[in-house]
Amino acid sequence: MDMQTSLLDRLFDAGLLIETGVDGLYGRSGVFEDVISRFEGLISAYGGAEGAEMIRFPPGMNRAHFETSGYMKSFPQLAGTVHSFCGCELDHMNLLKCIDEGGDWTKTQEATDIALTPAACYPLYPTIAKRGPLPPEGGLYDLQSYCFRHEPSTDPDRQQMFRMREYVRIGTQEAVTEFRQTWMDRGVKMMESVGLDVEIDVANDPFFGRAGKMLANNQRDQNLKFELLIPVNSAAKPTACMSFNYHQDAFGAKWGLAFAGGETCHTACVGWGLERIALALFVRHGLDPKAWPANVRKTLWG
Amino acid sequence: MNSTIRELLSKHGGLPVSVETLADDADLYEAGLSSFASVQLMLALEDEFDVEFPENLLNRKSFQSIAAITAAISSIAPDSQVA
Secondary structure, X not given: XXXXXXXXXXXHHOOOEEOOOOOOOOEEOHHHHHHHHHHHHHHHHHHHHHOOEEEOOOOEEEHHXXXXXXXXXXXXXXXXXXXXXXXXXXXXXXXXXXXXXXXXXXXXXXEEEEEEOOOOOOOHHHHHHHOOOEOOOOEEEEEEEEEEOOOOOOOOOOOOEEEEEEEEEEEOHHHHHHHHHHHHHHHHHHHHHOOOOOEEEEOOOOOOHXXXXXXXXXXXXXXXXXXXXXXXXXXXXXXXXXXXXEOOOHHHHHHOOEEOOOOEOEEEEEEEEHHHHHHHHHHHHOOOHHHOOHHHHHHHHO | OHHHHHHHHHHXXXXXXXXXXXXXXXXXXXXXXOHHHHHHHHHXXXXXXXXXXXXXXXXXXHHOOHHHHHHHHHHHOOOOOOO
């Protein structure tokens, strides 16, 4: 094999990912999708017995909720919003003329009520808050959604549109921190069961700008975010394939998630970057899943 | 400097308590200073004292108390008048 060939090119050549002409925006083959689907089955096997409520939101969310979430404060560089043509017939003529002349036709597009979902759990908090007070035992939710982050890259493990599976726990501080610890332990076991080398490390979100440096340092100082790292594109710089996040009562306070007595709920989430995990498996075991080690195949395909 | 810091803390800290009730060494996070408010306070302090916090001071400890903020600013702007 030519070592100069990039991982992305190898994935294209093998037909696992399909080029679209935009960095970080790819089609997936049936083989690729099968790996993701089997891995999702493994996630459910670990977490399914706990009775999480399954909710599947589309990859767009209510723009008003997106604004309330404060995403633009922290990650304006990653956000995506949906814009559409909202003009009259004359505007349409001008639009076509502009496109025909190679002009910037997107300038006249207007914002819709939809923002692209940046993480699978973002639409959940306002949804649960709307239901009213939480029961004393809190809630547990099973989510999966395509997510968008504007960060074009030729590293296949940094895609602009990718799927995130999540379990979210809303409850007391004790319940949500225990939930996070349980999943950190399970995450390691799970990855080892499919032959992946993992390490867990404290982490921070990619907050924007100098102010963001401080938010990132605060997040690390308080051990709010951990990531499970697996080598994908580089052994020296392994890729975050899972994250374990404790939000304290920040989302509870922001969205009004509270118990019947009025006490604000704490929240935590565990997320899987499904494409990243599939890529880690392809890199570790080869591009043909039929040739993967028998124990790995048994874990995933039974 | 102390009174200026207190003034900026009052304006940007979003604290549920009056800044006057806080001792110089009182824990500002316990008093209700959020991560975002600490960032806004940091930017306001930079503007007021014409300094730039280096990366090693962009952390919770630097904003833990009024005394800690005073020490942080003094360390990056030794000429500032420390009241």
